[in-house]
Each structure stands twice: as structure tokens, then as C-alpha cells.
Amino acid sequence: MTDIEKDLSNARHTLAMLRSQIQAGQVERQYFLDRIGDLNNLVDALITERTEHAGAERFTKLYQVSRMIGSSLDLEEALNSVMDAIIELTEAERGFLMLLNDDGVLEVRTARNFDQETLDSGEFAVSRTINRQVFDSGQPLVTTNAQEDPRYMGQASIVGQQLLSIMAAPLRTRGNTIGVIYVDNRIRAGLFRESDLELLEAFAGQAAVAIENARLFAETDEALTKRMDEIKTLQWIDRQLNQSLDVQKVMELAVEWSLRRTNAQSASLLMIKGDSTVCYVEMGASHPIANSGSSLPTAHPLIAAVVQHNQPTLYTDSDMPVFAVPIQRESQVAGVLLLAADDPRAFDEDAQALVSRMADRASVAIENGRLYDEIKQANKAKSEFVGTVAHELKVPMTSIRGYADLLLQFGNLDEKNENFAGRIKGSVTRMETLVEDLSDISRIESGNLRVEITDVDLREVLDEAKAGTQAQIDEREHTLVDQVPDQLPIVQADPARVSQIFVNLLSNAYKYTPNGGTITIDAETQHDRVLISVTDTGVGLTPQELQKLGTKFWRSDDDHTVKQRGTGLGFSITRQLIDLMQGELSIQSEKGKGSRFTVALPI
Secondary structure, three states, rough: OOHHHHHHHHHHHHHHHHHHHHOOOOOOOHHHHHHHHHHHHHHHHHHHHHHHHHHHHHHHHHHHHHEEEEEOOOHHHHHHHHHEEEEEHHHOEEEEEEEEEOOOOOOEEEEOOOOOOOOHHHHOOOOOOHHHHHHHHOOOOEEEEOOOOOOOOOHHHHHHHHEEEEEEEEEOOOEEEEEEEEEEEOOOOOOOHHHHHHHHHHHHHHHHHHHHHHHHHHHHHHHHHHHHHHHHHHHHHHHHHHHHOOOOHHHHHHHHHHHOOOOOEEEEEEEOOOOOOEEEEEEEEOEEEEEEEOOOOOOOHHHHHHHHHHOOEOOOOOOOOOOEEEEEEEEEEEEEEEOOOHHHHHHHHHHHHHHHHHHHHHHHHHHHHHHHHHHHHHHHHHHHHHHHHHHHHHHHHHHHHHEEEHHHHHOOOHHHHHHHHHHHHHHHHHHHHHHHHHHHHHHHHHHHOOOEEEHHHHHHHHHHHHHHHHHHHHHHEEEEEEEOOOOOOOEEOOOOHHHHHHHHHHHHHHHOOOOOOOEEEEEEEEOOOEEEEEEEEOOOOOHHHHHHHHOOOOOOOOOHHHHHOOOOHHHHHHHHHHHHOOEEEEEEEEEEOOOEEEEEOOO
């Protein structure tokens, strides 16, 4: 039992004794006064305890609200908690939190009643005079009876709404008054005291913290969202720019996206070589892309400044501000991106940063396109050169072969000179093969290689390929096994090119198989295709070598392979020919055990 509880028990006993004495008419004056003094002391103690308890309760509520605000970014929840705590502790009937809107009017943001319910707009009847006074002065205010308070008794809102007890405190954040917290009671007068006003101010501070947290969170979230949107945009731009190696297309995309992401009315991009504009793209916000050779002079002062200083520049000396960004190549200005707007605010720091990043990406894509164009031109020149050389070599080789044949037939040569003439003829044959391969490669690279698709009897073509390689196969003591059926379906292909394919495959088989090996040809029908395979017991290929097979001029560095004559072109041509005839090629190979090349041609 606490001391207060003991004192209350004693007080009941004292009152009972005094009642008995009064009833018996035996009241002792001094005893009566002493007991009255004890009761008075007890009342004082109770009042003190109640005051201390109320202060502790207010502090606890303030602490709870502070914790909730610190752990929540939900502004509505935080403000409702603040208002509910104020109403509970002050016994107010209603509570309102009002913020100043863009029109300078105090607008209700939170409205709660004693039952912790949100009020609807029909119950937003408050003293506009008191709220405005508190907002303008920045000072809290309390009135115990607004109906009799000389400051407000004549105000329409006070009289019309029969307002009695009212308290209001300014809401401050970052040194500025942004609103008012207001509570009232329309039933009881004399409800609020100065201590209640101090409490209201404390909770107003908590509400200000909640509003500031929400503002900072909104700003951070907005900035993060904006940055994420920018990153997504740049990623999308990167994908679009990298989808094309056409310099003109890349320039058009850069101009289009610059307009999309800014408030500019027009955009231009020009590439510069020396003192001349070599390529130019322009686009307006309301008209399609227009291309020109040199529409925008490079002598324009803004362009000259950007070229000279290699820095983004905002030009504001004209009616329409222009923002210019350099397009760089190897730290040199290769072009300029210009954006024009009728509003100077269109080119704020964020817009300038975004356009600069877009220009950097465009410069990489433009450089890639330029290098690709150079490579295409170099390949074209190479192909034309190879084709020309191959064509020109055919005439002297034909003459050499002809004279070698004449010497062998009519030259009355001795054995030694006949051998020399034979070597000349063999060398010309190898040169003709090389020249023909170079001609095919040139036609493939230039897109001029053509195949004549017709009905092809594979048995005849394979016999022709065998006849063309049988001497070399016998020379190396290989065994050629022919397991091809006599009757095969007719395929759709170019007979001369099919013969070329299998001559090449048989040549590779006998060259890359050590002497005395076995070469097998077999065929089968599978659905709508005929599969013809050439299998050898040769040196085979590693998985890494298989990946390189078909690369022009590539040959394995295997000891046996390097001793064989070859250019590294035959298989590349073979693969291209199979593709041109809508066929397929598959390869199985194991190092040291041999290889199997299978060609599938459509029936």
C-alpha cells in the first residue's frame, strides 16, 4: 500500500470519527481544526500527485509520438497520431492541422475528433480569425471563452459556430511558418490552461518534424526516381544507338532523343572535318528530320567556341537560347550538337548534364559507325583488288599452261626437261586453284557470288569428285570406301558447286590423313534432305581448332598439317557455298582419330 493510499484510509477513519462527534454534540474544537488541517494536506498531496502524473503522461505521449514519427515516413499516419495525442491530453473536442497552400490560404490537412476519427469536410468549421492571427504573428494563442473574450467576441466565425475554448500554435519548419495547429471545445469554457498551450507547441514541433521528414523523403524519392528514369532512358538510347552502324541513322537518333528529353524547339547535329561541315542533321519539335550537306555554317560563333574550348556552352545572347555540346573523337571535337529553346529555363543543370551524357554516347556510336564505314570501304577495295588481280592472272597462266603442253607434246625434250615442264604445268594448276579460290572469296565478300539451282543427281556429282581426286588418294596409299547408294533422291543445288564442295572435302581428307589411311563416303535420306558424309582417319581437330575452322587463311599448326600445301580458303568457300544452296554442314572431329564432315542438301 502506498503512502497516499494509507493517508486516504486514515482520512476516511478521521471523517467517520468527526461525523460521530458532530452527531453526539461532543466536538472538540482543536481536535476538529487539526483533523481539517490533515485533510487539507492530503488534498494538496493529491493535487501534486495528479499534476505530476499528468506531466508524466504528457511526456510519455510526446515520447511515443516522437518514436512513431522517427520510424515512419507515412505523413498522414504521423499527423493523425499527433492530433489524437493532443486531443486526448487536453480534452479538446476537435483538432485541425492546416498548411498554407500555393494560393496563400490555410488548408486543412488533418482533422480529428475526440473519438480518434477523421472529420469530413462538412465539419471543418474553425475560427479563421484566430488561425490567421497565429500564422501571421508566429505566436501561440489560448482563450478560455471566445464568446466573452474581447479580442474575438464579435467575430462572425466565433459567434456563428458558438466556439468556447480555443488553442492554436504556429507550425514551423526550417525557420518558416508553414501552418497552424488548432484545437477547440464548443461545449466547455475554461478548458485550456497555459500549460496546455505549452503542450500544444511541443506537439506542433513534432508535427513539423513529420512534415519535414515527408518533404525530405519526397525530394529524395523524386530525385532517385528521376535518376532511375534517366538511367533507363540512357540504357534505351544506348541500345538504339548500338543497333545501327549507320552514321546518318545514329545522328538522327541522337537529335531525336535530345528533343524528347528537353524542352527544346529544335535540335541540330553537324560533323566537322577541318573547317567544313561534312554531315548535318536537323529536327524540329513539330517537323520531321531534315538532312543537308552544309546547312549550318561552322563559322557560327557558338560552334567556333565549342570547337575551340571543347566544352558544353550555353549561348543566351539571342532571343532563342542555344545549348551546344561537343561530339568528341580522341579528345578532339568532331562535331557539335545544338539545342534551341524559346525558354532559357529549358537548359537547367539537369538538362545540360543529360544532353552531355547523350552526346558522349552518340560520339561513341558515331565513331563506331565511321570505323565500320572505313572497314567496309577497305574490304570493298580489297575485294575489288583481289578480283581484278585474279582475273588478270588467268591470261598469263593460260599461256604458261599452253606452252608447257606444247613443250611436252612437240618439244622433243629429254627426261630432265620433261620433268621441268611437268613441274611448270603442276605449278600452274595450283595457281589456277588459288586464283579461283581468291575469285570466289572476292565474289562472296562483295555479294556477287551466285549459284544456279537445278535438279542434281548426286551419284554423278560424287563420281566426278572422286575422279578428280583419285590420283592423289592413290598416291598417298589411302583406301577410298564408297558406301553411297546407286539411287539417291534428286536434290536442288548447283551441280558445279556441289562438285567443288566434295572435291574440297576429299582433298582435305587425303591431305590431312597420314599415308595409308581410310576415307569413306556414305549417304542417307533423312526427311526432306539427303545427307552425304566424308569420313577420314586423319589428324582430327581439337574443339578450339573446330571453332576457328572456316576462318579465311587459317590453318592448324599441327605438324602434319603445316607440311601440306593449302591456302586456308577452301573450307571457308565450301561453307559459304553450302549456305547459298540452303544446305547445312555438320562436323564431328577428335584429335588424332579423324573427322567426319556431313553436308545436307534439300531434296
